[in-house]
Amino acid sequence: MKPNRQPSPRGNHEISLTGLEESGRRSLMSLILSATGLTLGCFSILQFLADNYLFASFELLACSVLLWGSRGILQARRLELWIYLYLVPTFCFLIYIILMPRASATAFTWTYLMPLLSYLLLGKRRGALLTLPFICVAMLLYFVRYDLPLDAAGLIDIGNAILCGVLIIVFVHLYESRRAQAYQQLEYQAQTDPLTGVTSRGSFKRSLLRAIQEAERSHNRLVLVLMDIDHFKSVNDRWGHDAGDHALCHVCEQLLDRLRVTDSLGRLGGEEFGLLLRNTDNASATRLVEQLRQHIVDNPLSYGGQPIALSATFGLAEWPTDGYSTDELYRCADRRLYSGKHQGRNCLINGADESPVQARTAAEATRQEP
Structure with a gap:
């Protein structure tokens, strides 16, 4: 397994170096x-x-x-x-x-x-x-x-x-x-997830709250993205939990390679992750997330000399269009994430109609649901 990355500005990891907090x-x-x-x-x-x-x-x-x-x-x-x-x-x-x-x-x-x-x-x-x-x-x-x-x-x-x-x-x-x-x-x-080295759940939610407060003052937009690795249980069942841990770290590496310095990535639990895209509207976020989705598909995990195909489903919510508070934004992104999982996975849902921007490939469609 690759060593955990140290938190960067992407994770909003800020430590006071003088005196008490x-x-x-x-x-x-x-x-x-x-x-x-x-x-x-x-x-x-x-x-x-x-x-x-x-x-x-x-x-x-x-x-x-x-x-x-x-x-x-x-x-x-x-x-x-x-x-x-x-x-x-x-x-x-x-x-x-x-x-x-x-x-x-x-x-x-x-x-x-x-x-x-x-x-x-x-x-x-x-x-x-x-x-x-x-x-x-x-x-x-x-x-x-x-x-x-x-x-x-x-x-x-x-x-x-x-x-x-x-x-x-x-x-x-x-x-x-x-x-x-x-x-x-x-x-x-x-503030850090011990396995993947990205921001923890609590720290990510605090970053989301701060980002919304900053957006209110600057009148900029931001997008919250919830992501779930597809068929993660089948990876654990077939290859073992060590392979599952490698898969989580591998996906984080792929995401961090493409995210901007101002973006944040956090592990919310299990195989679910959150992305916080600052100063970004829905259209720009959709293009970026589609690149991330394809990047994960194009770069399978190599484990024990064998490739393990991975993909992910994304739900997008834009502030303030889809929600004004952190809870409203989170519920909207979460609803769209699960809509994408029900519609076939390996896609992103970003609009009120909740239609997938990218459907699964034919080969992936034949994979057995967990």
Whole structure:
């Protein structure tokens, strides 16, 4: 059996390479904004008690803004921008508290939050680019604020603080690398059919929904094609299930050779597949699918030195003519697919009259129905 193809843009296989996925980052940002706001609220009370009214008022205002933002972030556009708008001022504030009058000598420990937040929200590369400059500035300002101790005990304290910060950055960097790899692998498995390497059923349906939404905005047409390999049960019965697996992979190879980069191919279950043809009307899709149908017929599977003839039946549905929602479009294509199977197979059905565009050959017509 040929090795599975890696998903390509044809399958709409998209993997986030930075930080958590979109919904996860939104939820996390909401939690972080809430926690930061409540923390500043508590510190503002302490600042009032310490008679530092100006700074306490500033913290109270920031607390209100952050608590308001914790709800708005769930629907906000351009999430990356909002992440930077939170991280950069927060990091500047963490540096400022080192220089505050009467600041505690241990205030610098808050800078250890920088790599954790940056890597978690921005991913490995952008997290490192944001963290390292701020950490270096914080270290420099700390030594400006407090003289570098020259005795052994002081140098040990400074060494512990610096080493701890370096190890946090290293461990977070390594963790984010492993997490990103694991996430990509899980995402690949969730979106890909393990046998054929094309898009899985769930991922294909999500691609169809996104394509319809894009078509609504751009006023373009698209065509959903449902395909079923003819007499697949007889292939399994005569040649065995291993031959059936080879047949599924072979048909996918034939389809991928002729599909455009913008098209999607997914396995919906068993021997049934779906094709999503973007920016295509019924007439253009009919010509393409007829070429695919003939290509499968003209290229039988070679298994054990023996050719295995294969063919497929197709049902086409155009958006928005044949259906406006994903369910309506799917039902129309499915009805036409089964109409083609009842009318002789090895054909495509694309119109309301549901007459086959291409009938079976005479030799195929004599084959026994499964």
